[in-house]
Amino acid sequence: MNQLFKYFFIIGLLWVEIQYSVVADEKQKISIVFLSQEKQVPAALSNLDAFIQHKGFKGAEMAIADNNTTGQFTGQYFELKPVIVPLGESVLAAFKRHAVDSDLFVVNVSDNQLLKLADLDEAKNKLIFDAVSRADELRNEFCRNNVLHLLPSRAMRADALAQYMLKKRWRKWFLVVGPTEDDKRFAQALRRAAERFGMDIVAEKQWLHTYDARRTAQSDVPVFTQDVPDYDVLVVADEQGLFGEYLSYRTWLPRLVIGTQGLIATAWHRTHEQWGAVQMQNRFKDYAGRWMEEEDYGAYLAVRAIGEAATRTQSNKVGAIKAYLLSDEFALQGYKGRPLSFRRWDGQLRQPVLLAAARSLVAVAPLEGFLHPKTELDSLGYDQPETLCHPGE
Amino acid sequence: MLKHVAGILGLLLAVNAVADTVYVTLEKDNALAVVDGEAGTLIKTMTVGQRPRGILLSKDGSQLYVATSDDDTIKILDAETLTEIGQLPSGEDPETFAQSPDGTLLYVSNEDDNQVTVIDIKQRKVVARIPVGVEPEAVAVSPDNKWVASASETTNMVHWIDPESHQVVANTLVDPRPRGASFSADGKQLWVTSEMAGSLMIIDVVSKKIIKKLTLSIPTVSEDKIEPVGVVIDAAQQWAYVAMGPANRVAVINAQTLEVEKFLLVGQRVWHLAFSPDQKRLYTTNGVSNDISIIDLDTHKVIKSVAVGRYPWGVVSRP
Secondary structure (H helix, E strand, O other): HHHHHHHHHHHHHHHHHHHHHHHHOOOOEEEEEEEOOOOOOOOOOOOOOOOOOOOOHHHHHHHHHHHHHHHHHHHHEEEEEEEOOOOOOOOOHHHHHHHOOOEEEEEOOOOHEEEEEEEEEOOOOOOEEEEOOOOHHHHHHOOOOOOEEEOOOOOHHHHHHHHHHHOOOOOOEEEOOOOOOOHHHHHHHHHHHHHHHOOEEEOOOEOOOOOOOOOOOOHHHHHOOOOOOOOOOEEEOOOOOHHHHOOOOOOOOOOOOEEEOOEEEEEOOOOOOOOOOOHHHHHHHHHOOOOHHHHHHHHHHHHHHHHEEEHHHOOOHHHHHHHHHOOOOOOEEOOOOOOOOOOOOOOOOEEEEEEEOOOOEEEEOOOOOOOOOOOHHHHOOOOOOHHHOOOOO | OOHHHHHHHHHHHHOOOOEEEEEEEEEOOOOOEEEEOOOOEEEEEEEEOOOEEEEEOOOOOEEEEEEHHHHEEEEEEEEEOOOOOEEOOOOOOOOEEEEEEOOOEEEEEHHHHHHEEEEEEEEEEEEEEEEEEOOOEEEEOOEEEOEEEEEEEEOOOEEEEEEOOOOOEEEEEOOOOEEEEEEOOOOEEEEEEEEOOOEEEEEOOOOOOEEEHHHOOOOOOHHHHOOOOEEEEOOOOOEEEEEOOOOOEEEEEOOOOOOOEEEEOOOOOOOEEEOOOOOOOEEEEEEEOEEEEEOOOOOEEEEEEOOOOOEEEEEEEEE
């Protein structure tokens, strides 16, 4: 009897195995390439935050797992193929090599490389999800219709900060700009925001790195901030974080710092807990062993957006997926209390922007009272009438 | 004379409406608020455990079950004395749960583990863990005990679980981030809300297909503020009510025609709803304005708001 039972049990197991493999074969496969180039470790002010290579990859991996949990019910299978390009090697060549693998690319590359990628012949019928860039140029005059941007642009961030400063009546700004090209671009976005929200930049200075053994942050910053008209708030543009952290508590007048340091504008932050974000923070920390970075959030959303489109359309074709992503039906859950969607005019993901201090979430833009005829989310960044993105013209 | 009339009217009203006690979990105060539903007054608040959210009354009315999420447990309270008489092994971070019609089993959503935990209440033991989609939240048991419906917020599906075999036997794709789910009293329909699409879907239980979708919209409220969460349907299947989150309103829906009849302005960020035992009143938890609203269901008017404490989340009423 016992033997007989065992016999049946083994047959049963085999049967389950056969069933399973049939199901696996029948599943619709959706392949996604995650393309990232290794980065030179930049100079840092302190050792508090370790440099993280290939930000975004862990976010993409987590989203793939989420997609596959859904996929087991919809008969779909999502595959993530990491393509890591070593420092100094060609991203374009890597893209070409893997062009046959998938039509869907989630990328963490420099702004210049992204533009070149998008213009490749091999990229014509691909959809590229930019998980990291903030460049307004890539959403305006250099926009491409095969690229979607997941993180907020510099203009969206500057507008979010400006809304908050207007609410606080901090109208007189002292703008401090770092030496890099990116700093100048963010300063440009801040000037645009100041104009949009009727703010007054009463002084502007460029921070220069000078190397003099007698100079310290303690003595340098008061001197640097002394010789300017009275201002309400110091607005800093230092994207790489080379000096901005030195400004707080050291200015000649006791003033708050806002911008890239002090109170910052970001897509994601470890202080963010509302709207189910706690679950996301915990899941990510368990999975990756560190806090979720903005780029991880960008890549997570990119892969989730693909999952959502593939599930709803029951398709693995790039055309159908893209059409769904740009349709009115698309509403992505992004743990920020509002459905996220893509702006059709420039491929930018519409989203709330978090205003965060180191250990507290201060506000979420768009702030109450900043109205918009369609959606208040479009009070941040380049709105349809302002866009310089006219692909195909 | 007038005083007399008023006194007599008051007496009549008191006789007509049945007194009830309302229990509200206060997520940020780690407390339970106790409210006199008829008078609309706060009786007391008492500490209950860390981050209390979901709350249910046992079928016999003698016990309260309260999910204290940050304690990773569901506490059993004596409904009379409000003393803790035990805990249920809910798994991590319990939030919402539902009872089997006979009151013996509890189905708990475990958001972080993508599963539904089935607990035998008497034995205080886990009977099964059922894998479902990503971040399951809303869970409901059909009145005939044929189905357990679990909605997952990130997978965007209703999973139909067979309570006998504990297997997911069917799935219905729904609008993004489903938050609330309730069966109609006849067990023929499942009503599900979508927070992100701002919609209410009515699913036919036999075919498991969406037979009606209502996109809720209010001319004076921007679309992205319409985020429905809780949904309840009255026993007579005349009316259903949907809590609309940051739109600060409750939608009144004709459960026969399946059309919205009106919107009632309540407190800020309204999430969960509960009927009084006689179904003459509806209570709403308003997370941001820290109060509950009391709606008179004969007139469909908001008659009172009662300040209860920080982040009111779940609500139940007991005769």
